[in-house]
Amino acid sequence: MRTVTFGINISLDGYCDHTLFKPSEEVHAYFTSLLNEVDLLFMGRIMYQLMFPFWADVAKNQSGLADENRFAQRLTAIDKVVLSQSLDKVEDNTRIVRSNPVEELLKLKQQPGRKISVDSVSLLPELIAAGLIDEFHLVVHPVLVGRGRQLLDGGSLPENLDLKLVDTIVFNSGCVALQYLTQ
Known part of the structure; x- marks a missing residue:
């Protein structure tokens, strides 16, 4: 069975609005290394539209810094x-699923392949409740923002999810990467 991961940048006060802080070269390299273990991204519509066509354009035009270009290419x-009920069109190596994210991810998890990375804050509580997330990769940025999207809304989980810390990396920027496994 494939491993399902969830990775995100987050502020010290729990906000994951990527527009409120900028990842360093080390953080881009970290997420690129995580993507090297992945052969499928499982995304919500909002995250997809935040990421594409922006990163596809960076990859095509090599318009970012070297670390951003490598991340974009991968x-x-x-x-x-x-997962979307409203999108009509997506990039070349992307397909749209209209309903039942839990059933779809479970089916994908049972297929052969490498890791699956979930990139959707809105789907996260439902996928956690279904027991489908195996690893969490949180990069905590040394900033308090006090606004934006929180990782989880209050009351969004039916019960606590205990995690086991298996790796910590402290970057020169002051960011800390935390890897947790579900227990």
């Missing part, structure tokens, strides 16, 4: 499944 090369 991200765009990976097959994607986007």
Whole structure:
């Protein structure tokens, strides 16, 4: 069975609005290394539209810094499944699924392949409740923002999810990467 991961940048006060802080070169390299273990991205519509066509354009035009270009190339090369009832069109190696994200992810998890990365804050509580997330990769940025999207809304989980810390990396920027496994 494939491993399902969830990774995200987050502020010290629990907000994951990517527009409120900028990842360093080390953080881009970290997420690129995580993507090297992945052969499928499982995305919500909002995250997909935040990421594409922006990163596809960076990959095509090599318009970012070197670390951003490497991240963009890896991200765009990976097959994607986007959960959406409203999208009409997606990039080349992407397909749309219209309903039942839990059933779809369970089916994908049982297929052969490498890791699946979930990239959707809105789907996260439902996928956690279904027991489908195996690893969490949180990069905590040394900033308090006090606004934006929180990782989890209050009351969004039916019960606590105990995690086991298996790795910690402290970056020169002050960011800390935390890897947790579900127990």
